[in-house]
Amino acid sequence: MGIGNLIRPVVRPAVFLDRDGVLNPTVLNPATGRMESPLSLRDFRLCDGVIPALLQIQAAGYPLILVSNQPNYALGKSSYQTLRSIQHKLETQLASAGVHFTRFCYCLHHPKGLTPGYSGKCKCRKPSPGFLLRARDDFAITLSRSWMIGDQPTDTQCGHAAGVRTIRIAPPESRVRPTLQVSDPCADYLVSNLPEAAEIILSRAVH
Numbered sequence: 001m002g003i004g005n006l007i008r009p010v011v012r013p014a015v016f017l018d019r020d021g022v023l024n025p026t027v028l029n030p031a032t033g034r035m036e037s038p039l040s041l042r043d044f045r046l047c048d049g050v051i052p053a054l055l056q057i058q059a060a061g062y063p064l065i066l067v068s069n070q071p072n073y074a075l076g077k078s079s080y081q082t083l084r085s086i087q088h089k090l091e092t093q094l095a096s097a098g099v100h101f102t103r104f105c106y107c108l109h110h111p112k113g114l115t116p117g118y119s120g121k122c123k124c125r126k127p128s129p130g131f132l133l134r135a136r137d138d139f140a141i142t143l144s145r146s147w148m149i150g151d152q153p154t155d156t157q158c159g160h161a162a163g164v165r166t167i168r169i170a171p172p173e174s175r176v177r178p179t180l181q182v183s184d185p186c187a188d189y190l191v192s193n194l195p196e197a198a199e200i201i202l203s204r205a206v207h
């Protein structure tokens, strides 16, 4: 064995995932008319095909890391307890299916937050790559071989800023109304759902 083999750095790619619109469907908020993060535990459920897709990615050896902006507590639209109970439901459903995330990263801040301690600019709110950089340092992740999957431009911007490859899940409306076709300069791939994203990652995996 040559010295080159001995000093070759260990490559440890990860898959970073946004939550709302990726793992669970967004929910229509009648107050804003927009599809948003679920505001109650009842509204939270996993999207079809999420568990098998995560199991595939996990079996390929990628640590799974959730990276989610949840500003509703800061904005006074959701209680801390609701956020916690949704996270608990998510974690329990994943664990019972054998899916284990290495870390769940939540940014609870908002630049215009009303809740003391959660207002103002922070380093973790996407599109900032803060959580990805911290995971790189904590788990020795090789960002250039990693992936970020999200449904918003801020997700792909975050991934791009961290130097990972990005997959954008297009909103369901863009599939029925071509005028809403997604154009995202930070997206390396555009797909319809997480199973399609998993297919891309597995087909690009180098062992």
Ligand SMILES: [Mg+2]
Residues within 6 Å of the ligand: 018, 019, 020, 021, 022, 150, 151, 152
């Ligand atoms: Mg999202």
Ligand SMILES: [Zn+2]
Residues within 6 Å of the ligand: 107, 108, 109, 122, 123, 124, 125
């Ligand atoms: Zn934050």
